[in-house]
Amino acid sequence: MPPLNRVCVLGSGNWGSTAARIVGSNVLKLADFDDRVNIWVYEEMVNGKKLTEIINTQHENVKYLPGHKLPPNVTAVADPKEAVRGATHLVVVIPHQFVQDLLASIHGCVSPSAQAISLIKGIAISSLGMTTMTQIIHRALAIPVASLSGANIADEIAEEKYCETTIGCSDPGEAAVWQSLFNTPYFQVNCVSDVIGVEFCGALKNVVAVGAGFIDGLGLGNNTKAAIIRIGFLEMRRLAMHISGAQIQDATFMESCGMADVITTCYGGRNRRLAEEFVKTGKRMSQLEQEMLNGQKLQGYLTAGEVYSYIDGCGIADHYPLFTNIYQICYQGRHPHTIFDGLNVDFSRDTRTPPLAS
Amino acid sequence: MPPLNRVCVLGSGNWGSTAARIVGSNVLKLADFDDRVNIWVYEEMVNGKKLTEIINTQHENVKYLPGHKLPPNVTAVADPKEAVRGATHLVVVIPHQFVQDLLASIHGCVSPSAQAISLIKGIAISSLGMTTMTQIIHRALAIPVASLSGANIADEIAEEKYCETTIGCSDPGEAAVWQSLFNTPYFQVNCVSDVIGVEFCGALKNVVAVGAGFIDGLGLGNNTKAAIIRIGFLEMRRLAMHISGAQIQDATFMESCGMADVITTCYGGRNRRLAEEFVKTGKRMSQLEQEMLNGQKLQGYLTAGEVYSYIDGCGIADHYPLFTNIYQICYQGRHPHTIFDGLNVDFSRDTRTPPLAS
Numbered sequence: 002m003p004p005l006n007r008v009c010v011l012g013s014g015n016w017g018s019t020a021a022r023i024v025g026s027n028v029l030k031l032a033d034f035d036d037r038v039n040i041w042v043y044e045e046m047v048n049g050k051k052l053t054e055i056i057n058t059q060h061e062n063v064k065y066l067p068g069h070k071l072p073p074n075v076t077a078v079a080d081p082k083e084a085v086r087g088a089t090h091l092v093v094v095i096p097h098q099f100v101q102d103l104l105a106s107i108h109g110c111v112s113p114s115a116q117a118i119s120l121i122k123g124i125a126i127s128s129l130g131m132t133t134m135t136q137i138i139h140r141a142l143a144i145p146v147a148s149l150s151g152a153n154i155a156d157e158i159a160e161e162k163y164c165e166t167t168i169g170c171s172d173p174g175e176a177a178v179w180q181s182l183f184n185t186p187y188f189q190v191n192c193v194s195d196v197i198g199v200e201f202c203g204a205l206k207n208v209v210a211v212g213a214g215f216i217d218g219l220g221l222g223n224n225t226k227a228a229i230i231r232i233g234f235l236e237m238r239r240l241a242m243h244i245s246g247a248q249i250q251d252a253t254f255m256e257s258c259g260m261a262d263v264i265t266t267c268y269g270g271r272n273r274r275l276a277e278e279f280v281k282t283g284k285r286m287s288q289l290e291q292e293m294l295n296g297q298k299l300q301g302y303l304t305a306g307e308v309y310s311y312i313d314g315c316g317i318a319d320h321y322p323l324f325t326n327i328y329q330i331c332y333q334g335r336h337p338h339t340i341f342d343g344l345n346v347d348f349s350r351d352t353r354t355p356p357l358a359s
Numbered sequence: 360m361p362p363l364n365r366v367c368v369l370g371s372g373n374w375g376s377t378a379a380r381i382v383g384s385n386v387l388k389l390a391d392f393d394d395r396v397n398i399w400v401y402e403e404m405v406n407g408k409k410l411t412e413i414i415n416t417q418h419e420n421v422k423y424l425p426g427h428k429l430p431p432n433v434t435a436v437a438d439p440k441e442a443v444r445g446a447t448h449l450v451v452v453i454p455h456q457f458v459q460d461l462l463a464s465i466h467g468c469v470s471p472s473a474q475a476i477s478l479i480k481g482i483a484i485s486s487l488g489m490t491t492m493t494q495i496i497h498r499a500l501a502i503p504v505a506s507l508s509g510a511n512i513a514d515e516i517a518e519e520k521y522c523e524t525t526i527g528c529s530d531p532g533e534a535a536v537w538q539s540l541f542n543t544p545y546f547q548v549n550c551v552s553d554v555i556g557v558e559f560c561g562a563l564k565n566v567v568a569v570g571a572g573f574i575d576g577l578g579l580g581n582n583t584k585a586a587i588i589r590i591g592f593l594e595m596r597r598l599a600m601h602i603s604g605a606q607i608q609d610a611t612f613m614e615s616c617g618m619a620d621v622i623t624t625c626y627g628g629r630n631r632r633l634a635e636e637f638v639k640t641g642k643r644m645s646q647l648e649q650e651m652l653n654g655q656k657l658q659g660y661l662t663a664g665e666v667y668s669y670i671d672g673c674g675i676a677d678h679y680p681l682f683t684n685i686y687q688i689c690y691q692g693r694h695p696h697t698i699f700d701g702l703n704v705d706f707s708r709d710t711r712t713p714p715l716a717s
Contacts (some may be wrong), residue, residue, distance in 0.1 A: 207575075345549075
């Protein structure tokens with residue numbers, strides 16, 4: 002008998018704990034997986050006790066996912082090297098700014114035959130193009146990396162409210178394994194082969210959500226918000242095609258990671274909320290991040306800046322009027338009402354023609 | 360000089376009055392259009408005065424669009440024959456159940472060189488296929504008929520909040536004329552050549568909104584609603600392709616009439632609201648129609664029944680699990696929680712392959 006597969010979840014925030022809850026429960030039903038699931042926990046003291054100890058005794062991440070029990074086969078481990086030892090399936094789900102340090106810390110400890118999946122939303126766009134999380138993880142660990150993204154507000158999933166997600170995995174066999182680890186009756190997994198399309202959606206939707214928040218801040222209605230969501234969605238698709246044309250599949254944008262996640266994020270989510278406050282209060286984004294996110298950076302705001310640098314550098318900003326307007330409102334003091342300037346773009350040929358020339 | 364074109368708006372409800380407000384203002388800027396715009400008003404007494412008189416003196420439809428002035432060049436006319444006399448452009452915007460009577464009443468009075476545009480949402484689906492409003496109008500008047508539909512809650516447009524709409528018109532020259540009549544800085548018109556695709560979207564989205572209302576009634580969250588919107592949208596597209604494959608264009612579904620209108624309708628709108636109450640109160644739909652719509656029939660509920668008859672008759676109901684579940688919840692007493700049954704459908708090939716065989 003071959004040795005059993007083993008899952009390690011790297012990250013124990015809200016989303017990581019939710020993922021561990023799902024995977025920890027699913028492995029018990031999979032004959033070729035070890036029951037034990039390690040979850041790497043950044044050690045901290047909570048009410049005078051170590052968070053790992055709390056998780057391993059109370060089976061609850063009382064700090065980041067209070068009120069929802071983890072299966073007892075999920076074991077918190079403070080040392081990332083120890084956490085990944087023997088793991089065949091790594092679930093990477095930490096804030097993107099900590100990824101490089103984590104990858105450095107487990108270098109040499111990951112089995113060369115292991116697989117990883119990234120649940121991290123965030124891509125780095127520069128004038129050279131973009132780098133996705135799966136690419137960063139692949140470069141560091143030299144193992145295949147899949148992506149998972151969808152209309153997935155973590156608290157709602159922890160409450161087992163029905164939703165869908167998308168796994169991007171280029172190997173159909175491996176995709177089926179990831180699906181078996183994540184699929185539940187309330188968390189429906191669709192698989193596509195387009196890994197970076199899934200990641201693109203997860204990152205770019207935050208820019209659209211900033212636009213949606215501006216609409217809420219301006220006190221406009223459902224029609225207006227739907228227009229912004231529609232145009233934003235089509236600029237997302239256009240940009241993904243532009244940067245990575247041949248690799249991106251149209252159909253990915255119709256999966257949960259695309260259309261559904263844009264909708265969720267434009268109605269819930271903190272990108273929308275901060276952007277609404279930005280308009281209502283007139284405060285600077287950095288001040289709102291301090292007040293509302295404990296100084297954490299707002300993803301959509303950062304991505305809006307990166308996207309604009311890229312499209313401006315390529316001389317194609319006029320093909321992306323919404324992204325351009327959002328950028329200029331965020332960074333250049335333009336009035337939020339200018340979000341509507343020049344939005345009458347024809348997207349109807351985007352899916353039938355090759356990517357736009359730069 | 361050729362005689363001037365002239366617009367007649369047939370219908371003076373909330374949406375008709377809003378349309379008359381836009382068109383009445385736009386004709387003043389169009390050299391080849393007469394300033395006068397007739398609006399056919401179903402005569403009724405409001406506070407002891409005729410509605411037509413109120414409109415023609417106060418320039419406001421105090422009953423159906425209170426608080427928003429109509430341009431003084433919009434003239435209310437109680438006799439439909441008189442209203443359409445000399446009209447080259449008919450804007451048809453009355454509740455769909457009154458269309459046949461109206462068309463009969465103006466038979467022979469419409470210039471054979473006139474054009475019409477339908478702003479009516481609603482199609483008739485039977486085992487023979489479907490009949491759209493543009494087809495009904497075309498059969499009755501023997502003139503070309505375009506369609507207009509979008510994320511267009513009338514009150515928000517009357518308040519001049521930014522939104523988009525879609526005009527479906529097979530003749531590019533005529534499309535440009537309709538666009539010039541309707542486009543404003545706050546009401547952005549995109550044109551497509553796919554007339555019935557636009558109508559399909561406008562009708563089928565109401566079924567999805569019933570599903571979205573169930574989700575709200577069940578107290579589920581944004582993830583769940585986004586999943587229902589996504590699946591509903593893809594079943595809409597699949598059904599349109601099935602019924603009218605060759606005539607329908609994929610891209611139409613990405614216009615305001617498609618994606619944006621589904622979103623608006625699933626967050627606002629009365630289909631959503633009644634469906635929410637249906638779940639929360641356990642009352643019958645007919646009772647809710649009585650209580651909440653003064654006995655008017657709920658469009659999404661009717662269309663859900665028609666859609667199911669069609670797909671069941673074709674033996675393809677299992678390709679439309681969401682539409683089927685919504686039908687069974689509405690008509691067969693199934694619990695709203697069963698809306699999630701069997702939703703894991705693969706839509707990824709729908710746009711690349713010919714329509715499904717029946």
